[in-house]
Amino acid sequence: MSIEKLTLVNIVGKMDSLDDTILRCLEREDFHPERSLDYTGQIRGFGPLESENPYAGLLKDLTNIGMQAGFSPQNRPRVKPAGNGRLWARNKYCTDFCHTLQKDIGLLREQRNNLQSEIEQDEAALNLLSHINALDIDVDSLFSCQYIKIRVGRLPVDSYMKLGLYASRMFLFVPMDKEKNYYWGVVFTPLEYASETDDLLSSLYFERIRVPDFVHGTPEEALEQIKTDLKQNRESLGGIERQWKELLEERQKPYYEIYDTVRFLSESYEIRGYASALHRDFLDVFHMTGFVQARTAQAFADYLGEIPDVQVELLPVDSDKRIKAPTKLKNGWFAKPFEMFVEMYGLPSYQDVDPTPYVAFTYCLLFGIMFGDLGQGALLVLLGAALWKWKKMNIGRVINRVGIFSCIFGTVYGSVFGFEHLLDPMYRAMGFAEKPIEVMSSSITNLILVSAVALGVVLILISMTFNVILAFRKHNLERALFSSNGLCGLLFYGAALGGAVSAILLGRNLFSPLYVIFLIILPLLAILFEIPLGKLVSGTPFREAKPEHTGSYIMEHFFELIEVVLSFFSNTMSFLRVGGFVLSHAGMMSVVLVLSDMVGAGASPVVVVLGNLFVMAMEGLIVGIQVLRLEFYEMFSRYYDGDGKPFVPIGTAHE
């Protein structure tokens, strides 16, 4: 349960050695650079290292052209190119390749856009004719009026509603048909107002459909002519698409080779941005600062120290209070995959405690309890291992770990692929009369539910204790002592539950006046006055610490207090779902077995297999989500902030 120890590193050297220094940092892949404070001008004489990245322009062009062509350079894993990339990138070949690809793509794109516009125009004309088909008039005569100009097209519904605002204008829109978002219609306007009307219609997004010149005769005849034209255009578009595809196939390999090299060079150059420089007549030095892992710090310093005129200084991580140290989680085989859940919420800060092992254990424990089945658990173990091995999916490792706990609890419940008595001989051999937990027995249902709540109480108490400890470590006394998840909350919750359990299970009433006053009422009052009390213990004078308007403060926070008390109750009850899923899993598997009994002997194994797969997929997913919910809302929210920043070492040859 730890966060990797880091060391602060200062690297100073002659400017001539900067490139070598950066290359060595890239090679090692364990240096997390920080923008040094001298970069911002806080150390006299030092300033940012200003130089233009010679590869940036080419990389941008390559990325843009590649994406326009249909490649996916942005999703490509980073690879270190073979050979001396720098020399290679200077070769004119890269630039020429880029220009040729751009030209070829541009040409095809233009042809494609033109054809698409024509197709759209044809389709719109077809659509138009289908709407004015009912008119049964000659298309030529419609457009050859001498004093009236006619426009046909469609108007957005939104604009149609505004036509009333233009009642005084010299045009008439006659709707013929209505679609979801458009009115189809004809606009009549006197010849001398045609231009003004066109401007106005344009501002209302009227889409004028121009009937192609070759269209003549009745709408039926026109329809046929447009269909022929449309077919030809579609065939031409198909040809262009084929050419495009062939071009991509042909250029893909050289494109990615060039792209990888230029990106490597460009990103290496960008690292210079972390350095600051001091230029004087007889002095030209750079300075870089950052973090490395403490266990590799000396090796890092020795390796960089080999470069002439470069000095590496190793310092304790907190030696410069102005730089916030990044966080690198360090966990073992079991907990490592659960770092994903912690990162999802936010990394702990360097001074905090890494909650991953706690998350890993509680996640597996709760999952195992809710999804206890030896056979299905074993399958999860194998499935998880396979997903990780072949697909490198981190969730595979999570599935693998929770599968182990599923097996353990499956053994306790005596459940193997839904068969509840397969393990009975084993229990008898161990000296039990029968299996210890019969989930489907009505006599044990209450015990399962109460145990689930009890487990929830324990987890909540542990989370609150964490919160108190962490708040003390951060010297946040208000949070440690008076918050609802602080010491007062812990006292109230523990006392209320302890009293209730004692009264119900032992028949002993603990709620004496002293018990109620000191362990229930006083902690609640402290939570009510959390803010002023917090200020007081932090040394703020009483005059400043007390609320400005005491009455409204009490009113406001009293209702919040009620909510806090209710949420203690509801959060505890939230763990009932753990017991609920124990029962629902057994219930669903018994349904599978009943169904397998109902079908013939031949189909029975098929039903059992399919039923098991269905329950695993559906319930496994639901239980996984429910446990994550419990982790985030019932536990994390009580003690965890997640305000750290990640340790990101430079190095382009990863993935």
Next chain:
Amino acid sequence: MMGRDKAANAVIAKVRAMYGDLLTFSQYAELARKQNLQEIAAYLKESTPYGPELEDVRGSIIYRQQLETILRRHTLRQYARIAPYAAGIKNGVPAYILLDAEIEMILRCLKGIVTIQQENFIADLPAFIQPYVGFHVLSLANAHTVSQLIEILERTPYGPLLEKCAAQKEGPLYSRFVQMVYEWYFDTLMKRANASKGKARKDLESLISARAEIMNLSSVYRLKKFYQMPSEKIRGWLYPYHWRLSQKETDQLVQAENADIFLQRLLQTSYGLWIDTQELFLEGQLNQARRVQEEKMIHFSTDPHVIYTAFMLLCHKEMENIIRVIEGVHYGMKPEKIESLLSLGKKG
């Protein structure tokens, strides 16, 4: 207040599912590399959840303003899809989107009256919004004087506000009204947030304060940069809400002698993380800080009002992002420059 009922859980699940439909990094990257509006519209239609909204739009002749109207309509529909299931939403913080739309229309109308260019405003009036707002939208086009506008708005809170504003004579009417209406806006939202309790209330207050604070910072920067306005005057333009900055830090920023010193001081605050002085687009960069907060609330809050509000704010950012892409492509900006102007979070 919605309370923890079944509908609340359904709303949370639905909103999170809709959050999954927001555009991703790679979709923005592809959009930024389109050559013209036609290609942008086609991409949105074929490869994004905007497809149904653009279903019968003809890409080859779509107008920029028309596409923007469709994007706005989409954002409003996102709100309307959830609203019927979320109790108390009409008077809750998530309905801020309706207040935004109302205020925007009124301000445009008022600007049209002041500049005597009312007719230009008609085409852009979003008639589709009528069912959601408290005044007759198209009537705004008939308002040619401030008193006519007051009459149209008389049954809404904006009427009395405008009347009060018109009665004052100091400074330009439009600027006075902008200040007054946003003061009322933030005050109203804070009152709505107060209807929630505990963490939900704090989260809602934080979402509202964040918006006010970033409006304040942008105003201070602009007033210093372009108008060289003295600090005392600037103070009168600020809304009294704080998110990441204390009153003391805000005062120090306001007192900065000029825009450069303001920026230097801002870099020393917690906003420093988000500001890139090489590619300065202050409002956008400050909004990145808000975006992180909103995404965190979508993931980890359990209150439907908080999640709903955060989602609507993200929807609004998505709309602004697409509009920026359209403008960038229109003005022939390089794709990476366009990308630098976008507000992108975990998803995009």
